[in-house]
Amino acid sequence: MSIIVAKFGGTSLATAERIKRVAQRLVDYHQQGNKVVAVVSAMGKSTDDLLRLAKSVNAQPPARELDMLLATGEQVSMSIVAMAVEALGVSAVSMTGGQVGIVTSAKHNRATISEIRADRLFDILDQDKIAIVAGFQGVTVEGDITTLGRGGSDTTAVALAAAIQADICEIYTDVDGVYTADPRVVPRARKIDEISYEEMLEMAASGAGVLQMRSMEFARNYGVIVHCRSAFTNNPGTLVKEATMESAIISGIVHDSSEAKITIRSVPDQVGIAAKVFGAIAQANINIDMIVQNISEHGTTDISFTSPINDLVRLRPVLDKAIEGLGARGYLIDESIAKVSLIGAGMKSNPGVAAKMFSVLADNGVNISMISTSAIRVSVVIDGDQTELATRSLHTAFGLDSDDVFEETQLSSEELQAKMAKGR
Ligand code: ADP
Ligand code: ASP
Ligand code: MG
Secondary structure (H helix, E strand, C coil), rough: CCCEEEEEHHHCCCCCCHHHHHHHHHHHHHHHCCCEEECCCCCCCHHHHHHHHHHHHHHCHHHHHHEEEEEHHHHHHHHHHHHHHHHHHCCEEEECCCCCEECCCCCCCCCEEEEEEHHHHHHHCCCCEEEECCCEEECCCCCEEECCCCCCHHHHHHHHHHHCCCCCEEEEEECCCCEEECCCCCCCCCCEEEEEHHHHHHHHHHHCCCCCCHHHHHHHHCCCEEEECCCCCCCCCCCEECCCCCCCCCEEEEECCEEEEEEEEEEECCCCHHHHHHHHHCCCCCCCCCEEEEEEEEEEEEEHHHHHHHHHHHHHHHHHHHHHHCCCCCCEEEEEEEEEEEEEEHHHHHCCCCHHHHHHHCCCCCCEEEEEEEEEEEEEEEEEEHHHCCCCCCCCCCCCCCCCCCCCCCCHHHHHHHHHHHCC
């Protein structure tokens, strides 16, 4: 007997047919004698549709109300999946984030889990029922509904797996597992059989949307073994766990088109300026990633940084105010950039990765506008139109190409379009 947490993404639940397949999988696990907890995302692209609806009535929807709205998407899934399981003759109980005891911070739209009170979940499992939990949501101590940021159902699943000490957390999605690059952009990408928490965390942090970053923090911190696999096949996927094998120099290439580059022009080159600008941005709770400050000329300098395109509506007024106070010349926003990152724990003992990356990009006529590194990552900012060229040529140059070419077999063209637009 094992305790299994199985999470299903939106595409895996997009139609009644797919939902029935999910229910069958859960019932099979149950009939094999396992205790089963399913975590479900909203059906198809319904989170995107709800967001669009909200923005059609208010360009900046109040964060609390947005959470009230978005949380309904997962509630539709949980009840429908529970009904489909019951139709197969097994008892199922659906639960919202609040009902399953997920307590979060009050930071609406990006809440963090502070506690999981899993007593009720244990009771349901003891009664031999399948628990179906709405992903992506929790509740504050005051009782307000919160959401955990886009892709947050992964975090619900891994956090629940940690809380109930599940033997495995399966993340069912619409590709066969974690690949060496997004297979929809690099068709020669290879499925990775096993990857360390450290590398998967870095891939997720660099923008590989297949697993949410925070879910990987939970997995690493609590030693949850994650199996990322396809909801459409029985093929083995990717195991995310403590490193056991010798690390590859490069285990993955990640691209991220969801950020913009902001350049503040002609900032006076004085002590404390960066602290003022980035202090104001931090206070508005806006994430920034790469930062580059140019050489000072005639007593002024340019400061560039990247930030999510989705946060620009909130960033603009902060910058307007900061610039007034600094006496800078203004700022430029470029939304057509992409960040491309090489990730690999083997980099630590293999110098020259960055140099090789830069020369491959140069040979392919790709200009680099920003660079940042960590112990196991090198990232560059390039022109967004060159994303495919850059990722594919790096994939080949670092010897990652598979003999097989990725073929889309399950998703409709409409679903694919919605996927590629995600994060924007
Ligand atoms: P779900 O709805 O199941 O949570 P997501 O869209 O969040 O699915 O994540 C799966 C998608 O992640 C895939 O369809 C794929 O296009 C994308 N992706 C990006 N990088 C990778 C990668 N390195 N390996 C696999 N998939 C990736
Ligand atoms: N439905 C939410 C989203 O689209 C959460 C998730 O799918 O994980 O971001
Ligand atoms: Mg996801």
